Amino acid sequence: KQEVTQIPAALSVPEGENLVLNCSFTDSAIYNLQWFRQDPGKGLTSLLLIQSSQREQTSGRLNASLDKSSGRSTLYIAASQPGDSATYLCAPQAGTALIFGKGTTLSVSS
Amino acid sequence: EPEVTQTPSHQVTQMGQEVILRCVPISNHLYFYWYRQILGQKVEFLVSFYNNEISEKSEIFDDQFSVERPDGSNFTLKIRSTKLEDSAMYFCASSFGTWGVGSGANVLTFGAGSRLTVL
Numbered sequence: 001k002q003e004v005t006q007i008p009a010a011l012s013v014p015e016g017e018n019l020v021l022n023c024s025f026t027d028s029a030i031y032n033l034q035w036f037r038q039d040p041g042k043g044l045t046s047l048l049l050i051q052s053s054q055r056e057q058t059s060g061r062l063n064a065s066l067d068k069s070s071g072r073s074t075l076y077i078a079a080s081q082p083g084d085s086a087t088y089l090c091a092p093q094a095g096t097a098l099i100f101g102k103g104t105t106l107s108v109s110s
Numbered sequence: 111e112p113e114v115t116q117t118p119s120h121q122v123t124q125m126g127q128e129v130i131l132r133c134v135p136i137s138n139h140l141y142f143y144w145y146r147q148i149l150g151q152k153v154e155f156l157v158s159f160y161n162n163e164i165s166e167k168s169e170i171f172d173d174q175f176s177v178e179r180p181d182g183s184n185f186t187l188k189i190r191s192t193k194l195e196d197s198a199m200y201f202c203a204s205s206f207g208t209w210g211v212g213s214g215a216n217v218l219t220f221g222a223g224s225r226l227t228v229l
Contacts, residue, residue: 032216043114043201044153044220051216089153096141096158096166096208098218102151
């Protein structure tokens with residue numbers, strides 16, 4: 001059974017810092033891995049999807065890497081802004097189901 | 111930008127009552143999903159649906175749950191006899207494809223959620 005762990009659970013930083021959020025998963029037999037953002041009381045917004053054959057994916061200030069063999073993914077956020085404050089969720093996919101971690105709650109102060 | 115629409119946004123019901131949560135997925139998407147999130151806990155997969163049948167379901171999705179696509183636009187989740195532990199935020203999602211298809215097709219679009227409170 002896939003288990004997903006995200007570290008740290010919470011993070012508070014001043015605006016402008018570069019950040020690394022970590023995700024580890026126990027079953028490396030995945031097809032892809034997605035990173036989502038969840039704002040309080042809201043739904044999930046897809047940020048990046050990395051196919052199992054890829055090593056990394058970039059979108060604007062976000063860069064996600066995937067090391068499938070070691071069961072790890074990282075989300076790098078460059079030059080953080082207050083608008084980045086949210087919970088970030090990692091979700092590897094095997095079959096049609098995404099298995100989510102508990103997330104990292106990020107707070108960026110101005 | 112296309113979005114997934116869910117109704118109701120919040121429903122309060124008595125234990126033992128039937129509840130139907132409704133979703134309108136993105137029009138050209140082919141795969142439909144329900145997830146739930148109990149307050150303070152992880153988002154959990156319930157079920158995926160493709161070509162008018164269940165593709166995959168989790169252990170949570172027992173005989174009390176059912177899904178249906180009654181017409182070309184709606185996708186529903188029914189809970190037959192609600193329990194206190196069914197209280198959660200229920201998220202509907204859709205995607206054009208799934209694993210093995212081009213990377214963009216795998217991306218899930220989630221709705222804003224339906225909060226179910228069972229008293």
